[in-house]
Amino acid sequence: MIAIIDYKAGNxxxxxxxxxxxxxxxxxxxxxxxxxxxxxxxFPGVGAAGKAMADLRHLGLDKVLRQELEANKPIxxxxxxxxxxxxxxxxxxxxxxxxxxxxxxxxxxPLLSEENExxxxxxxxxxxxxxxxxxxxxxxxxxxxxxxxxxxxxPRPVSxxxxxxxxxxxxxxxxxxxxNNLIAAQFHPEKSGRAGLRLLKNFCTWDGRYxx
Amino acid sequence: MLSKRIIPxxxxxxxxxxxxxxxxxxxxxxxxxxxxxxxxxxxxDEIVFYDITASSDRRDIMIDVVHRVAEEIFIPFSVGGxxxxxxxxxxxxxxxxxxxxxxxxxxxxxxIISDGARAFGSQCIVLGMDVKKVEAxxxxxxxxxxxxxxxxxxxxxxxxxxxxEAENLGAGEICLNSIDxxxxxxGYEMALTPLISENVNxxxxxxxxxxxxxxxxxxxxxxxxxxxxxxxxxxxxxYTIKQIKDELDxxxxxxxxxx
Numbered sequence: 001m002i003a004i005i006d007y008k009a010g011n012x013x014x015x016x017x018x019x020x021x022x023x024x025x026x027x028x029x030x031x032x033x034x035x036x037x038x039x040x041x042x043f044p045g046v047g048a049a050g051k052a053m054a055d056l057r058h059l060g061l062d063k064v065l066r067q068e069l070e071a072n073k074p075i076x077x078x079x080x081x082x083x084x085x086x087x088x089x090x091x092x093x094x095x096x097x098x099x100x101x102x103x104x105x106x107x108x109x110p111l112l113s114e115e116n117e118x119x120x121x122x123x124x125x126x127x128x129x130x131x132x133x134x135x136x137x138x139x140x141x142x143x144x145x146x147x148x149x150x151x152x153x154x155p156r157p158v159s160x161x162x163x164x165x166x167x168x169x170x171x172x173x174x175x176x177x178x179x180n181n182l183i184a185a186q187f188h189p190e191k192s193g194r195a196g197l198r199l200l201k202n203f204c205t206w207d208g209r210y211x212x
Numbered sequence: 213m214l215s216k217r218i219i220p221x222x223x224x225x226x227x228x229x230x231x232x233x234x235x236x237x238x239x240x241x242x243x244x245x246x247x248x249x250x251x252x253x254x255x256x257d258e259i260v261f262y263d264i265t266a267s268s269d270r271r272d273i274m275i276d277v278v279h280r281v282a283e284e285i286f287i288p289f290s291v292g293g294x295x296x297x298x299x300x301x302x303x304x305x306x307x308x309x310x311x312x313x314x315x316x317x318x319x320x321x322x323x324i325i326s327d328g329a330r331a332f333g334s335q336c337i338v339l340g341m342d343v344k345k346v347e348a349x350x351x352x353x354x355x356x357x358x359x360x361x362x363x364x365x366x367x368x369x370x371x372x373x374x375x376x377e378a379e380n381l382g383a384g385e386i387c388l389n390s391i392d393x394x395x396x397x398x399g400y401e402m403a404l405t406p407l408i409s410e411n412v413n414x415x416x417x418x419x420x421x422x423x424x425x426x427x428x429x430x431x432x433x434x435x436x437x438x439x440x441x442x443x444x445x446x447x448x449x450x451y452t453i454k455q456i457k458d459e460l461d462x463x464x465x466x467x468x469x470x471x
Contacts, residue, residue, distance in 0.1 A: 011305060011332075017282055046333050113213070120413050122335070124385070125438065126215040126257055126468040144470040146215060148288060150335045150384075168213050191288050191310060193252070193471050 002026040002204065003038035005065070005081075007045070007055045015044050015078070018190040018197060024204045032064050040203070041068055043184075045080030049104065049153070050092025052084055062097060069099055069182055074208035076137075077184030082177065083155050085184055091153050099182055102157035111170035119170045122152040129165040129175050129187075133212055137183050137202045138165065138176070145195035147187035149175075154186060181208035215468040216432045217257035217439035218456055219417060220446050222247055224293075225264045227273040231447045245280045251446070252285040254453040255471045259285065260313075260387070260441060263293035271300075275307050282308025292340055292387075301328050305336060313387060315340035316360045319367055319374075322381055329382025338417075339383040343371045343404060344391045356404050363391035371404070372411060379412045386412065387441065389419040397423030397444060400431035409436040417441055425451070425459045432465050 002019060004012050006028045019026045019042075026042075029035060043065065045052055056062045069075060077085050084096040089104035096104070111119040126146040131138060154173040157163060164183070165176030175186040183203070189196035223230045228242045241247065248259050261281075263274045271294060278291055291304045292313030301312045312332075317324050318339060328337045344363055348355035356371035375386055388408055390401035400421045409416040418437035422428055422445050431437045445451055451459075461467045 013306070013308060014282070014310070017308065018286055021283070021286070046335065119214075120415060120438070122384070122414075123214065124335070124415050125217055127213065142470060146468040146470070191286060193287050195470070197286055 001038050002040050002042055003035045004028045004042045004044065005035065005061060006030045007052065007059055007061055011046070012044055014188075015042055015190045018200055019204070022197060022201050022204060024200075030059050030061065032060065035061075035064050035068070038073075040074040040076070040206075040208070041065075042076045042078065042203075043081040043085075044078040045084070046150075047080060048092055049080065049084055049089035049094040049096065052080055053094045053096060056084075056097075065097065066099070072181045072208050074203065074206050075182050076203050077182070078190070079151060079186060079188055082184035082186045083153055085182065086155050086157065089153060100155070100157050100162050100177060100179070101159065102155065102162070104153050105156050106153050107170065113170060122150060123169045124150045126192075127167050127169060127187075129167055130172075131165050132160070133164050135164045135176070135178070135183065135210060136206050137199055139202050140198050141195055147175075147185070147189065147192040147196060149187045151186060155184070178210070180210060183210075213466055215257070215466050216437075216460070217417075218255075218428070218453060218460075218467070219258045219260055219439055219441050220251045220256050220453065221260040221262060221419070221441050221443045223262050223264050223443075224274060224277060225266075226270055227265075227277055230264065231443065244277050245284055248281050248289070249284050251453055252287060253471075255457055255468070256287065256453050257468055258287055258439070259289040261289065261291045261293075261309075263291065265294065268294065275303055278304055278307035278309050290338055292338070296324075298324070298327050298331055301332060301336075305332055311336050311338050311385070313338035313340045315342065318378065319358060319360060319369065322377065325378055325381040325383050329384070334382045334384035337383050338385045338387055339375075339378040340387045340389065341371060341374065341378075342389050342391050343401075345401075345404070354407060356407070359391055372407060375408045375412050379414050383414060385415045385417065387417045387419055388437075389441075390421060393421030394419070395444075396421055399423065399427040400435060400437070400440070402430060402435050405431055405435040405437050409438070415439065425456065425463075428456060429460055429463050429465060432460070
């Protein structure tokens with residue numbers, strides 16, 4: 001069973017529906033026991049970092065997540081869930097979970113394309129992911145596959161060792177990050193068509209082991 | 213690099229799509245769920261549903277449609293038409309829509325934009341704007357005025373000022389519909405679209421007037437639109453979504469080409 005962590009951060013039903021389509025049993029939950037008894041964890045989220053962290057702490061789920069990270073359970077962060085695993089976010093100046101060393105930063109303005117055109121913020125729509133490293137979760141994903149993004153902030157780990165994939169939007173930013181049993185995507189795989197479903201399917205069978 | 217989006221728009225009345233003929237494939241063209249799946253499989257980047265159900269006591273039918281669509285397609289889709297309250301928004305979003313669009317209700321009371329953005333996040337809130345070209349005046353300096361009731365009622369609001377205000381209130385995207393171009397198949401409004409798109413920092417979906425590939429190419433390049441809404445040209449089988457994307461890709465417009 002996959003636990004989809006519910007900390008009031010947006011609509012979790014789309015993740016649930018995608019897993020249902022894949023035939024993977026899952027539960028949307030904030031119950032500690034249920035999370036500890038799950039086989040793997042999806043940590044989604046939309047909204048602001050400050051409120052998300054406050055809600056997580058209030059529910060005691062920050063500690064549960066750390067415990068599960070250390071227990072080597074496979075964990076997938078999505079969107080805001082790929083940001084608040086860093087140490088801090090420029091958004092609300094929030095202290096975050098610190099699973100990965102580094103910050104979450106706002107796209108600097110003005111953001112310009114290669115043709116010198118002004119790019120809008122948030123980064124919204126379909127964009128590609130350049131694989132910097134092989135990872136079991138990206139098995140079967142082709143260079144031309146694209147994913148659906150909606151965000152104004154992006155994760156910036158201190159070291160490239162955490163960067164699995166990058167995306168070009170004015171700058172080349174880390175869009176898939178992780179290490180060991182933790183993996184996180186800035187985009188929404190549950191809204192990214194077949195490529196996104198493939199990524200989720202890969203996660204559903206991943207044993208949480210990752211060696212470069 | 214971010215792709216330009218091609219977004220088919222489906223009008224739904226009492227749970228049935230109202231346009232769409234000449235499909236060669238054996239699908240029920242009256243069923244919004246099947247139509248959505250058809251476009252999803254053809255490579256649509258997003259889908260817009262517009263509920264034109266007249267009586268409000270039949271709105272539950274649309275919620276049921278949204279539920280069923282959400283189980284079938286795994287790209288973002290939005291729902292507009294008849295959204296008047298935060299509770300209307302909540303029901304549509306909980307049923308599985310990624311975004312909800314407001315038009316007339318926002319013109320009447322802009323607070324629905326800020327309330328919606330606060331409750332669900334800006335990324336959920338699309339402002340639909342119906343616009344008509346008028347003589348530029350002190351009140352309407354851009355020469356484009358906001359209209360409602362399908363263009364029959366002029367609201368005395370400048371389109372550019374309204375777009376900026378909506379952005380400030382927390383709208384995450386604008387769907388810009390030119391009433392003058394709508395239904396003509398003579399091309400998108402090529403003065404209005406860049407005027408709005410270059411003066412806001414949120415994505416603009418151009419709507420109204422698509423008749424051929426040149427029109428789409430123009431609005432996504434010179435017109436500065438981030439996405440293009442298509443209706444008749446796909447519903448009546450002039451082009452498939454795939455043909456549109458192949459053609460635009462060949463012309464150098466960045467498209468999502470694998471799905």
